[in-house]
Amino acid sequence: MASSSKTEQKKMLILKSSEEEEFEIEESIAVQSGTIKNMVEDDFTLIPLPNVDTETLIKIIKYMKKHGEKTKSNEKDIEEFDKEFVKKSFTELKELVLAANYLHITSLIDLLCQAFADRIKNKSVKAIREIFGIPNDFTPEEEAEVYEQHKWAHEEGKEHIDHSAY
Amino acid sequence: MARGKKICENVGFRLVRSTSFGRKRVCLPDIADLDFISTTPTKKLCRQNSFSTCVKSHLEALPQDILIRIVCGVDHDDLKRLFHVSKTIREATLVAKRWHFEYSTPRKTLGFMNATFPLNWSESNDVEVPNAPRQSKFPRTGLSQKKLADISVALFTSDDEENWPRRELFMQMDTKI
Secondary structure, X not given: OOOOOOOOOOOEEEEEOOOOOEEEEEHHHHOOOHHHHHHHHOOXXXXXXXXXXXXXXXXXXXXXXXXXXXXXXXXXXXXXXXXXXXXXXXXXXXXXHHHHHHHXXXXXXXXXXXXHHHHHOOOOHHHHHHHHOOOOOOOHHHHHHHHHXXXXXXXXXXXXXXXXXX | OHHHHHHHHXXXXXXXOOOOOXXXXXXXXXXXXXXXXXXXXXXXXXXXXXXXXXXXXOOOOOOHHHHHHHHHOOOOOHHHHHOOOOHHHHHXXXXXXXXXXXXXXXXXXXXXXXXXXXXXXXXXXXXXXXXXXXXXOOXXXXXXXXXXXXXXXXXXXXXXXXXHHHHHHHHHHHHXX
């Protein structure tokens, strides 16, 4: 809401998703994205984002709007927002981090990467593989070689290597 | 639009009415045909395959720089487990170990958050890590090399006569004390 005393209008941009859905957003908020900022500097007002689908773009706009309103008084509010923001499925988080990376929104990339990291913490090798759907591409010989080469990681012995996962 | 619909029908496509402002109709392939997959290949392939295949390789599909950022966010103890997950994850763990865990106390926030993230990993040695303790091959003490040479004693006897003058000096110093 613009103040009545101010004569300048807030510049609006249009962001277009890969599915050609268009969203209007204030430029001052959109430039939290380095990619968008560069395009604005090249005088774009309609910003096509072929790498970002509609669902993901909506979430990103929501994030940028919240963080665009950052003041000293609402820091806790934003923290709460961030905590809730990352409570999503792995697919959603993956799409978000890829989009945030493409858009160069550093704070969002860090938030999402930490969310992934928090889901990895204190999990066994097998659990990590299952949660993230990563197949084991080591042969038993390679596995033994890795163990030998990186003994620094195995001070507690072999109990963390789950051979039943092969 | 009608022609488009006809083409879609011929190759077994079905139309989905999109709610976009541009009123563009999106064709979803019923038959897995790689020629028609454009911007989001993994997403469209997932619709064709079983859900279990779709869930797989979430993490490995990410670019390596993001994988490294993720690994940098885990605790030190988790590194050893990540080493054994897969080759891709191991590579990311190795880089993260060099970058993050060797230069700062592992903590939740990234040590290099404000630093320029290098695009070329070969340049990593030239980039200074913020708040990194200075590491040098030689211990920094108040003694110069010359002073060290004067008071040092050869630990191993050798036929090298250069060692003898040092020993004498040491003995002289000892007696003075």
